[in-house]
Amino acid sequence: MYILIVGGGKVGYYLTKTLINEGTNEVLLIERDPGKVEIYTERFGSVIMQGNGDEAATLERAGAARADVVIAVTGDDEDNLVICQMAKKRFAVPRTIARINNPKNEELFRRLGVDSTISATNVILNLIEQLIPQQHFVHLMTLQHGALAIVEGTIPADSQVRGLTLAEIPFPSGVVIAAVMRGPELILPTGNTVLEAGDEVVAVTKRDQENALRDLLLSA
Amino acid sequence: MKVVIMGCGRVGSQLAMRLDREGHKVSVIDRSSSSFRRLSEDFGGQVVVGTGIDEDVLRAAGIEEASAFIAVTEGDNRNIMAAQVAREIFGVKECIVRIYDPAREEIYREIGLDTICPTKLVSSLAYDRLFAAMIALRDPVQE
Numbered sequence: 001m002y003i004l005i006v007g008g009g010k011v012g013y014y015l016t017k018t019l020i021n022e023g024t025n026e027v028l029l030i031e032r033d034p035g036k037v038e039i040y041t042e043r044f045g046s047v048i049m050q051g052n053g054d055e056a057a058t059l060e061r062a063g064a065a066r067a068d069v070v071i072a073v074t075g076d077d078e079d080n081l082v083i084c085q086m087a088k089k090r091f092a093v094p095r096t097i098a099r100i101n102n103p104k105n106e107e108l109f110r111r112l113g114v115d116s117t118i119s120a121t122n123v124i125l126n127l128i129e130q131l132i133p134q135q136h137f138v139h140l141m142t143l144q145h146g147a148l149a150i151v152e153g154t155i156p157a158d159s160q161v162r163g164l165t166l167a168e169i170p171f172p173s174g175v176v177i178a179a180v181m182r183g184p185e186l187i188l189p190t191g192n193t194v195l196e197a198g199d200e201v202v203a204v205t206k207r208d209q210e211n212a213l214r215d216l217l218l219s220a
Numbered sequence: 221m222k223v224v225i226m227g228c229g230r231v232g233s234q235l236a237m238r239l240d241r242e243g244h245k246v247s248v249i250d251r252s253s254s255s256f257r258r259l260s261e262d263f264g265g266q267v268v269v270g271t272g273i274d275e276d277v278l279r280a281a282g283i284e285e286a287s288a289f290i291a292v293t294e295g296d297n298r299n300i301m302a303a304q305v306a307r308e309i310f311g312v313k314e315c316i317v318r319i320y321d322p323a324r325e326e327i328y329r330e331i332g333l334d335t336i337c338p339t340k341l342v343s344s345l346a347y348d349r350l351f352a353a354m355i356a357l358r359d360p361v362q363e
Contacts, residue, residue, distance in 0.1 A: 054297055056323035078273050078297040081304075082324070090327055104275060112304055 002026045004067040004093075006053030006083050007074035008036050011099060011120070015073065020044055028062055054082050056090055064091040073099040081105075084114045106146045137214045140202075149207050150178075151214075157197040158220040167191035174206035175213050222286045224249065224312075226272035226302050227293035231318070233258035235290065240265045247281040251293075272302035275309060288314040296321055303333055 003019060005012050008031030016029045029044075030053040031037050037050040051058035053072070064070065070087035072080035077100050084096035097116045098109055103125075109117045122142065129138045137153040155162055161169050166177055166189055180187040181200040187193060195201065205213050221244045225232050228250035236248045237260055246265030249272045250256065256267045270277030272291065283289065289306035291299035299317045306312040316334045319325040325337040 054324070055321060056327065076297070078295065078301040081301050082297040086324070086327055089331060102274070108275075108305060108309065111308055 001068040002063070002066055003028075004059075004062055004064060004070045004087075005029045006070065006072045007031070007080075007099075008033070008040060008048070009073065009075055011073040013040065015071065016040070016044065016047070020047065030058060030062055054079050054086070056086055059083075059086060059091060064093060067091070067093050069093070069095045069097065071097045071099075075101065077101050077105050081109060081112060081114065084109075085112065088113055106142075110146075136218055139210070142207075143204075147207060149205055149210055151203055151205055151210060153201050153203070153214065153217045155195050155197050155199045155201065156218060156220075159195075159197065159217060160219050161195050161217055162197050164195060165191060166193050166195070169195070169216070171216065172205075172209040172212040174209045176204045178202045178204055221245070221288065222282060223247070223288045223290065224272075224278065224281045224283050224286045224306070226250075226289070226291045226299070227318075228255040228258055228267070229292065229294065230258070231292045232290075235292070236265060237263055245282075247286075249277060249281050271298065273298055273305060275305060278302070278305060278310065283310045283312060286310075286312050288312065288316070290316045292318045296324055300324070300328055300333070307333075 003025050005016055005027065008029055012029055016027055019025055019027045027047050029040065029048050030051055031040065031048060032052055034050050037048050040048045049062055053059065064087055070084060070093045072083035074080055080098040080100065084098045087093040087096050095115050097118065098114045100106060100109060100117050100119045101121060103119045103122045106117050106119055126139055136156055137151065139149055139151050141150040177189050179202040180189050180193060182196065201217065203213060223239055223244055224247045225236050226249045228248045232248060236246050240246045240263055247268060248265060249268045249270060251271050253269045266281065268277060268281045272278055283306060289303060289312045291302045293299055296319045299319060303315040303317040307315045314334065316336065318336050318338060319328060320339050322337050322340050325335045329335045
């Protein structure tokens, strides 16, 4: 596969390094700053090209027309969007991946034709949320370009749903309870499963139902 | 008519003041509040600090009621992205975008953005005038 990476910041650098070490793909990194290009070239050889990746001429010179994947990982969302759109529209690149900094842009980029997005902000936020012990409800993962989420909630001692079976709890539509963890025990839930204080509930939910689910499980 | 303008540089401010004088409802967005100094004191429109690639900033500028959106910041990509947000998310019919890079301008014109490329405009104007001047200079020699 020919993989074209645009943006030689930390993400672009380590991505290039990893892909080169794997050795199975042809990789080219486009970076604007000649100083960085010089350093990277010393390190990786001739897989670095100096230029503005958001210019059609640069993409052409880089052989975008035969690229299988274009990955835009500059620090600016608007640049990453334009790089991916040009790759798609001008060079018919089959797969485009954009790094996004503002999590709000996830849905927008998908609507505007970018195949995949990676939000570093979301990834870090989720990891931190999982590390905060007081948090009773954490967002584990986003699916389907942000339309669905996997969440985990711990049932508080005074929760309104404590002592109820899952069938009795008025879950919002678009919520599936996937697992209940009680101490070391993993319960695969049915309608008869009774929730107890301290249970960790893992659910798949539509994003717009996430807050409703949180309120339902945590409210007294 | 309600118009939202992104970028309060020379072009954005001049356009905003003109539309305001003509009685249109104008909002101007700029990342830097000091840019609004370019607007005259009697400017009656709204100013919003922020970037127009952010839906919330556009909303604050009244994009939901806007009939037109004009993106004239210095950044081609910012203009392109904001215009697509205005068109795709808020359904603004008329989105005019300034794009300096001719190659990029061509691509986005093809996908339906209403683009203006100052680079092409100025270079062709300069060329036309130069051509006219050369003819004018040559005339007396030919006589």
